[in-house]
Amino acid sequence: MFSRNKITLAILSACLVPSYAFATDLSTVEVTAVTENSQEVSSETSELLQSGNSETGTTLRQISGVDASRMGGHGVDLVIRGQQASQLNILIDGAKIEGGCPNRMDPPTAYAEMSSFDQVTVVKGVNSVTYGSGGTGGTVLFERNAPTFEEGKPYNGEINIGGTNNGLTRDMNATISAGGDQGYIVLQGSKKSADNYTDGNGDEVRSSYESQQGHVDLGWTPNEDHELRLSYENTRTDDALFEDAKMDAPLSDGTTARLRYRGSNISENIQNIEMDIYNSDVDHVMDNYSFRPATPVGMQRETITDVQTKGAKIKLTSMVGHTQLDYGLQFESIEKMATFYNANSDTALFEMWPDVNSETRSAFIESTSFFKDNQKVILGLRYDNVTTEAKNANTASEAGNIPTNLYTSTYSSSYNGETKSDESNINALLRYERTYQDNLNVFASLSRTHRYPDATELYIAKGGSGAWVGNPNLKPEQHNQFDLGVSQNLKASNWTVSAFYDSVNDYVLKDLSQNQDSITPTGRTVYLNKDATIVGLEFSGDMKATSNVTLGGNASLTRGTNETDNRNLTGMSPFNGNVYAEYATSSWNTGARFNFAMAQEEVNSEFNEDETAAWSAVDVFAGYQVNKNVKLTAGVDNLFDHAYFTHVNRYDPTQGDIYKVYEPGRIVWAKLNAKF
Structure with a gap:
């Protein structure tokens, strides 16, 4: 029986075997968004990856209104409209996958290898109730398309190889697909x-x-109206070091199995059906000694x-007049x-x-009426x-520590002893x-959207020095x-301008216990409900x-206020963005980007959040179609x-x-892209 990492390597090896003639189109370096309105941006992943860092959270920073919090080189954690x-x-x-680290060394994007997807859509805020529960800050959709094949050519393939000097990054990704009118198979590895x-x-x-990832898709397409896809994916990261953490992560191993169906023209009353069933598992280990002698x-x-994480969803579409x-x-079920x-x-x-x-x-x-x-x-x-x-909230650890004792000693004036919650909302x-x-x-x-407190906010139970204690009595956030x-x-030309105002009842505030009169012990990280306001502006254009x-x-600005305590909220991005210029012909392109x-x-300041100085950085890039078969891109x-850091980058309060x-x-970076 192969281990997960051997399966991933086998997929990658299989993808790298062919040596057919290569052919590809030269794509632009900057993000080309397909957008219906200024709240939703869709980008081809190949365009987002034209930079020296292919880490998923880092690449999504290119989109207006999207930031990400860095703790190390991997698992850069998304922040959208001041929420995360x-x-x-x-x-x-x-499918959904939940990370295994309470300190978010491995957010869900750590298991979403950017190069393995065709398209990423970022929805800022709420523009639909169909995606899932919560999503008050936004929704990110990583999507893979079914392969298409030319007449007489029942296969496709792509290879990407890249590297950088700073950090000496080596990056390799390959995909092979084969099939026809009735179905397909896709093998991909990185x-x-x-x-x-x-x-x-x-x-x-x-x-x-060190990371490796691979996935297999098996698709059945009996006709153009139906697609059934079964997929298996494994993403494993080993020996990840983190600058701003007391621990490193020797292992983060995530697997996802999915079954999805897409059907159209079902009947006179039902035009479309979408069905998704998935199961995700994550094993995570972190310690303070393996890489810290x-x-x-x-x-x-x-x-x-x-x-x-387990989940299932079925969505039907019907037309009633206009x-x-x-x-x-x-x-959805999550067990941690x-x-x-x-x-x-x-x-x-x-x-x-x-x-x-x-x-x-x-x-x-959800009804969409056309007039x-x-x-x-x-x-x-x-x-x-x-x-x-x-x-296990009432179960003692081997050292005799019981989680409910921590909740009681921390929230003595309000904790009611409950270890369960049941909430329903419209x-x-x-x-x-x-x-x-x-x-x-x-x-x-x-x-009006509710966001329910997660396992960490409700039940985290770490005592001792630097105690970190969840609050089982938290109410769900209500975002208006x-x-x-x-x-x-x-x-x-294309341009978008948007503004948002978010009045939040029962915002879940992460705070230090000494800042709250209702909590006696000092030096603990705690959670409480407050009222808050988040506002912002976003702009992009070309x-x-x-x-x-x-x-x-593009440019964006976010401000957040804890209205109950008359304080600023933590982790709000200042006015930031980038401007760029690009010159492109049919065979080559070059340009520069000014980030600021x-x-x-x-x-x-009550949460020990320091001010952040202004910063700017310049990137330059170029791409060249060497011949019909090979494309090279490079840049600095x-x-x-x-020397700079973004305001939302991690720190320990x-x-x-x-x-x-x-x-x-x-x-300094360079990449080779080839399709066959």
């Missing part, structure tokens, strides 16, 4: 190796890792976690277990996730019932869209959002200055080797000396 973690819905080819990189100060940043033997600690109805049912050990004695100190199970049962219906004068009205309703239980969406002359599009949207946007798509020259850019962020002075990121992880210094 379970405030975002991450769907990986129709492998990455990265050393610690050097920042602009010349300091080495702990960021190295200075750790005293008596202080060696290890956390072992196991996470399983109204399209999308309706369906959805189920994490144990914190004294590695020297192999004693379980704390059940950090005390066998936490959450289940979500949902029903949704004259290119007007569209969307009405959506979603019912969610969410139950949670910490099954979510609603009202949206208006209209297209005027010259393809000018406007939209306005009102939504107003979105307004204008966009225009012309032959020579224009053809000449037939060969394209100019463009203004200073962030509106910080949560952070050309002037500036419990430590006296706050340090944020610096971004890489100058990176």
